[in-house]
Amino acid sequence: MGKLWEHVFSAMYDPLLWAAERAGMARRRQHLLARASGRVLELGAGTGINLRHYPEAVAELVLSEPAAPMVSRLKRRARRSGRECSVVPAGAEGLPFEDDIFDTVVSTLVLCTVNDPRRSIDEIARVLRPGGRFLFLEHVRADSRRLARWQDRLHRPWHAFAAGCNANRATVELLRESPLRIGEVERDHWSWMPVLVQPLAIGVAEA
Numbered sequence: 001m002g003k004l005w006e007h008v009f010s011a012m013y014d015p016l017l018w019a020a021e022r023a024g025m026a027r028r029r030q031h032l033l034a035r036a037s038g039r040v041l042e043l044g045a046g047t048g049i050n051l052r053h054y055p056e057a058v059a060e061l062v063l064s065e066p067a068a069p070m071v072s073r074l075k076r077r078a079r080r081s082g083r084e085c086s087v088v089p090a091g092a093e094g095l096p097f098e099d100d101i102f103d104t105v106v107s108t109l110v111l112c113t114v115n116d117p118r119r120s121i122d123e124i125a126r127v128l129r130p131g132g133r134f135l136f137l138e139h140v141r142a143d144s145r146r147l148a149r150w151q152d153r154l155h156r157p158w159h160a161f162a163a164g165c166n167a168n169r170a171t172v173e174l175l176r177e178s179p180l181r182i183g184e185v186e187r188d189h190w191s192w193m194p195v196l197v198q199p200l201a202i203g204v205a206e207a
Contacts, residue, residue: 009163010069013047019192021049028188029053029108032135032202038103041127043092043120044110046070048077051085062102066091067163092120100129108137111171112197113164118174125179128207134180135204139190139197141170151196158196167196172203180205 017025030053037057042050045063047070054061063078063085065071071089078085090096092107092114105124114120124134142148151168158167175182185203 006067006163007069010047010067010073013070014049017049020190023191025190026053028137028200028202032108032137033106035133035135035204036104036106039101040104040106041095041097041102042106042108043124044107044113045074045087046109047073048081050106050108051077051081051083054083058104061085062088062097064088064090064092064095091115092123095123095127097127099126100132102127103129103132105132105134106136107134109139111136111138111174112140112166112169113162115164117169117171118178121174121178121180125207130207132207133204134207136171136175137200137202138171139167139193140172140199140201141168142199143187144199147195147199154196158194162197165197172201175205178205180207 029050033050033053034055036054039060040058041062041064043064045065063074065074071087075087078087093116105128111117111120128134142151155168159165172185182205183203185201188200188202190198190200
């Protein structure tokens with residue numbers, strides 16, 4: 001059942017996000033990814049929704065994605081985009097790359113789903129060159145205690161529905177405890193999405 005739902009969810013992914021993208025998420029992606037440069041790794045690239053937002057300053061683009069149904073869709077979108085890039089079937093917890101080889105690592109709505117967020121963040125720090133940048137746009141645990149309690153209460157059904165997503169994950173706090181140097185974090189609101197995943201954190205961290 002898990003594998004079947006993975007296929008169904010991957011087919012639903014773009015339609016589920018359509019309204020939210022038009023309501024501001026596409027603009028947020030473009031603003032964040034404008035800072036990507038050099039050799040870039042995107043984690044959990046999914047269906048390739050970020051592809052059109054990468055600037056010309058990106059010299060090389062590597063897209064990693066662990067879910068086989070998403071990989072198939074990602075490869076198709078990459079071919080249609082005409083952008084030169086490579087797709088690597090890999091999860092964030094075990095990146096098949098040498099140390100210090102990327103100038104930029106990108107994560108948009110990914111760290112909520114990884115099984116081991118601390119290990120994933122350590123891997124990000126490992127593959128970034130010294131001074132390299134980690135660009136992130138994540139939905140996170142709510143600052144509101146009331147909403148955070150509902151994120152905890154509804155964790156199991158949401159996790160099952162959203163293919164392993166953890167709506168209550170305190171990603172910013174995990175980043176602050178990591179080897180990365182996190183700067184100012186912008187808090188925002190993900191419109192046209194379920195309340196559990198509306199709190200957003202957008203920022204840059206350096207290796």
